[in-house]
Amino acid sequence: MKLIRNIASVVLTIVICATYLSAQPYITQEDVPAEGGFRSKVLVQGLEHPWGMAWLPNGDILVTERPGRLRRVQNGQLTAQPISGIPEVFNSGQGGLLDIRLHPQFGENRKIYFTYAHGNSNANRTRVATAILNNNRLEKWQVIFEVAMDKSGGQHFGSRLLWLPDRTLLVSIGDGGNPPVRLAGDWIRNQAQNRSSHLGKILRLNEDGSVPRDNPFVASAAATPAVYSYGHRNIQGLAYDSRRSIVWASEHGALGGDELNRIQAGQNYGWPAATFSREYVGGFKISPHTSKPDMADPKVVWMTAIAPSGLLIYSGNRFEQWKGDIFAGGLKSQDIRRIDLDEAGKVMGQSALRIGQRVRDVRQGPDGLLYVLTDESNGSLIRLEPVDDETSPRSP
Numbered sequence: 001m002k003l004i005r006n007i008a009s010v011v012l013t014i015v016i017c018a019t020y021l022s023a024q025p026y027i028t029q030e031d032v033p034a035e036g037g038f039r040s041k042v043l044v045q046g047l048e049h050p051w052g053m054a055w056l057p058n059g060d061i062l063v064t065e066r067p068g069r070l071r072r073v074q075n076g077q078l079t080a081q082p083i084s085g086i087p088e089v090f091n092s093g094q095g096g097l098l099d100i101r102l103h104p105q106f107g108e109n110r111k112i113y114f115t116y117a118h119g120n121s122n123a124n125r126t127r128v129a130t131a132i133l134n135n136n137r138l139e140k141w142q143v144i145f146e147v148a149m150d151k152s153g154g155q156h157f158g159s160r161l162l163w164l165p166d167r168t169l170l171v172s173i174g175d176g177g178n179p180p181v182r183l184a185g186d187w188i189r190n191q192a193q194n195r196s197s198h199l200g201k202i203l204r205l206n207e208d209g210s211v212p213r214d215n216p217f218v219a220s221a222a223a224t225p226a227v228y229s230y231g232h233r234n235i236q237g238l239a240y241d242s243r244r245s246i247v248w249a250s251e252h253g254a255l256g257g258d259e260l261n262r263i264q265a266g267q268n269y270g271w272p273a274a275t276f277s278r279e280y281v282g283g284f285k286i287s288p289h290t291s292k293p294d295m296a297d298p299k300v301v302w303m304t305a306i307a308p309s310g311l312l313i314y315s316g317n318r319f320e321q322w323k324g325d326i327f328a329g330g331l332k333s334q335d336i337r338r339i340d341l342d343e344a345g346k347v348m349g350q351s352a353l354r355i356g357q358r359v360r361d362v363r364q365g366p367d368g369l370l371y372v373l374t375d376e377s378n379g380s381l382i383r384l385e386p387v388d389d390e391t392s393p394r395s396p
Contacts, residue, residue: 025259025301026347027276035338035351037321038370038384044078047071047379052099052310052361053371056133057107063373063381064114066096070138073381085131085138090117090124093154101161101169103130103207110134115159115171123150126157126173128209144209147198148224151176151188160238160311162247168204168212170228170247172235175200175271178254178280192231192271195223200271202235202249202263204228216266231269231295233277237311243324244345250308250328253277253301254286258308260300260328260339260347270295276303299347300339306330308337309375310361316368318386329359331375336362353384 049066061073068089069082095117103111125147131138156174176188192200203226217223237250247263257277309329326339336353360375370384
């Protein structure tokens, strides 16, 4: 009997250890192998710090430029005149006109959603707005949500948008900035752990900006009801994995410690109480903890910062070998990281699609190809095509 108990104890220990090890982040210390099998085609140049893109039903591509312009790419050409109707934005540092998403029923209502920074250097906030596209003009601009408190400076607006299958909208909001930026007598980044603040959160909204009744903290007096998840630094990549029914987010660390997270409602993702990041000044650990029992661990940690941006899960047929994998843009690394996933969503490996410019956004087009925006004063729209696919459309 004692032998049976001992064997059972050993088996239980092995199971616990295996579970613990399987939950550990996939940590990247240095560079990763280069990915092949694709070629890059520059479609458009002359974009000023482009940030987000969306396809119209007729194949035109709408591109936001951070200074506050909405551009149209039509038949492979950048039209001369921006689409009118964008209000003044706070264009400073990381602020400006940011993400763009079409309403799920755009074909019927012509409605587009935007995120942007509003205010000035002393008092600014992230806003979400909608407008109706009428030919080359936006009409009925309406702010449907804004962060409830002002912050100073031009850092950490977050600002990715993502529609969920239930037609609710996720919005990422940054933590407000690095030290010495303060709020209410404390480092502003600590707002990420304050559930009554919008800063450092993913929010979930209805299409009109109201709060869904089934949000995780609706019944909590200690939280603002729009909060979906918290403990985030600055998410600039947000994607829905329809194959596995998972929300993924990529977020900036400080000095190293960038993360890829699997997002679940109500979870705390640690920042800044648990992080692999170090301070920009002095390189000291921001927290003595990289993990805590009541906080969700990242699935990937980039100790050598890539500065993650746009994010997608590939579902097309043009790159069969990539189907179901995650693609995360990198501003600092100037590449796109391909995260190889198994059917359950476990990270199996990583490679890099070398772009050679700051990658601000990466999206899958209706044609199943990958499209890339580069964050430069003379930014580009680039298409990635299979090297052995003669059916790929040619650049004009």
